Amino acid sequence: MYQGDIIFFNDMITDNPIKLVYNKGEQPSQQKSVGRTSSYWPDNIVFYEIDALLPDQARVTDAISHWEANTAVKFVQRSGESNYVYFTPGSGCSSCVGMVGGRQNITLASGCSTGNTIHEIGHAVGLWHEQSRVDRDSYVTINFENIASGAEHNFRTYEESGYDGDEFTSTLDFGSIMMYSSYSFSNNGQSTIVKLDGSTYSAQRSGLSTDDKAGIDSMYPGETGGGGTVSPPPTEPEPTPTEPEPTNPEPTNPEPTYINGEYYTIAGLTVLRKKDKWLYKKDRGGWQEVELIDGTWYNVN
Numbered sequence: 001m002y003q004g005d006i007i008f009f010n011d012m013i014t015d016n017p018i019k020l021v022y023n024k025g026e027q028p029s030q031q032k033s034v035g036r037t038s039s040y041w042p043d044n045i046v047f048y049e050i051d052a053l054l055p056d057q058a059r060v061t062d063a064i065s066h067w068e069a070n071t072a073v074k075f076v077q078r079s080g081e082s083n084y085v086y087f088t089p090g091s092g093c094s095s096c097v098g099m100v101g102g103r104q105n106i107t108l109a110s111g112c113s114t115g116n117t118i119h120e121i122g123h124a125v126g127l128w129h130e131q132s133r134v135d136r137d138s139y140v141t142i143n144f145e146n147i148a149s150g151a152e153h154n155f156r157t158y159e160e161s162g163y164d165g166d167e168f169t170s171t172l173d174f175g176s177i178m179m180y181s182s183y184s185f186s187n188n189g190q191s192t193i194v195k196l197d198g199s200t201y202s203a204q205r206s207g208l209s210t211d212d213k214a215g216i217d218s219m220y221p222g223e224t225g226g227g228g229t230v231s232p233p234p235t236e237p238e239p240t241p242t243e244p245e246p247t248n249p250e251p252t253n254p255e256p257t258y259i260n261g262e263y264y265t266i267a268g269l270t271v272l273r274k275k276d277k278w279l280y281k282k283d284r285g286g287w288q289e290v291e292l293i294d295g296t297w298y299n300v301n
């Protein structure tokens with residue numbers, strides 16, 4: 001399977017009626033969407049539980065702190081509620097979109113950072129990927145010829161995938177934490193999403209953007225910073241992500257061709273192209289094969 005199972009588990013819950021990822025040949029269902037227009041969490045409260053087996057649980061608590069400091073969404077540890085988010089280890093970073101009922105998993109592989117967790121929580125409260133906006137063709141060009149086989153569905157609009165939704169900001173936000181990078185799901189190291197002028201852009205997985213917050217405020221209006229009777233100071237600083245995702249450098253060539261034996265710096269990491277794979281030199285020496293997924297490098301085992 002190309003690039004292992006991460007692609008097919010990214011944003012995917014196999015046991016769930018709401019799917020964002022499909023196997024090749026499978027037709028997307030035409031069911032009612034939960035994204036952005038319905039299936040919000042009532043009273044702005046997301047109940048959650050953390051799997052005791054999940055490593056580095058600060059990723060979750062830091063991400064929750066970020067959401068609570070910047071939005072009116074509150075996160076409450078579950079005590080018997082039937083609808084809740086369950087943070088658990090998995091093969092990639094994944095989530096359902098919106099509240100789907102019952103237990104819904106957010107899976108976090110070891111490579112998923114605090115920023116990735118903020119992104120997955122975005123899905124769980126109802127956000128699609130930013131490049132899935134219905135009007136995205138007014139802002140970006142999708143280079144389908146560079147997309148890994150089987151990953152094309154990640155580049156459809158939610159409407160094309162059979163879901164409904166809504167846009168809460170007037171323009172596509174390249175700075176959204178829900179925006180894919182220019183090289184997401186590339187099969188050849190070349191760009192999959194570019195601006196209309198052909199240029200690439202930097203994606204971020206550090207925190208909610210100004211427009212992210214504006215959209216979420218429309219979906220979950222209320223007092224930012226916990227709301228209710230508990231009012232933490234609104235100036236509460238955002239937590240520093242433990243693993244901020246490096247942004248993509250501006251490429252010197254908009255359509256780079258990678259040559260075996262050459263070094264490149266992509267997404268903050270200096271990597272060696274060898275036999276059409278990527279390697280980087282570990283601190284203690286030795287080489288590790290890696291792959292770039294959604295703007296983040298992952299180890300290949």
Ligand SMILES: [Zn+2]
Nearest residue numbers: 011119123129
């Ligand atoms: Zn996502």
